[in-house]
Amino acid sequence: MNCKGVIREISDYLDGELELPVRQELEHHLEDCGDCKMVVDQTKLTVDVFCDEEPVELPADVKSRLHDALRRRLVEKGN
């Protein structure tokens, strides 16, 4: 597998969805190619930082409007 092949397979590799022979081929390439190893590591970190980020609290005005709308609906449905 060459560098282009690694880049093409990065997503499936990170998701653990590569067939064993392809994964082994890719990992063999990574042993000798520092650039591809760096791209794989950085792409994994990219996914991780987005995945790990906590959502910020709902802005007070947005929260208030949401809860008002829901409360109106709950009251309507209760009647």
Add this chain to the structure above:
Amino acid sequence: MLPPFGMPKTLNAPNPHRLPSTVARDDEHLLVAAAKRGDVHAFEELVSRYEAKIFRLTMNITRNREDAEDAMQDAFLKSYAHLKDFQQDSRFYTWLVRIAANEALMRLRKRRPNQFSLDEPVEGDEDLLPRELEDWGPSPEQRFAQTEMHEILSEAIDKLDPDFRVIFTLRDIEELSTEETAKVLGISIPAVKSRLLRARLKLRQKLDRYFRRGETN
């Protein structure tokens, strides 16, 4: 009289850890079952638990605060209206994400009818090979304060093309499966995969200027 919406209840206060599809708080199914029986407090608890995540989702898709708020509100209202139809063989949160994503996509398509299409084929492989690589150092996450990191990630995702942004949001932030993402968007699994690959590589490239070793925050 019902208590004000969002007031603390006897159920556990929301403290949602990162909530991917695979990580459910143990009591979610109990809350859903109670809400289906008409317990409004249980539904309130579900809303309080997921509102910040759903707003982040609709913001990530629409990148417009007004649309994001409307989409979130309609998603919760629709989920309440159709709660009786929800089959508890999947997670409530995943079901809610699907509803919210559809609400947000509808608004995105309306606002940008010519800029958002999942029907177009993605470009070839030529632009995928990264150039001018540089080490990011041991842990970029520790070099930036939480608010600063939030701004960096928000700016990066904001600059992503809408079709890549939507797929990255559903797959990597909300952790829907490839199949679930394809179903929500009405596209094929290979189409999801090819866009996800490009989204991840493009985001890596956008973060590179912040995360390079030697760059200071």
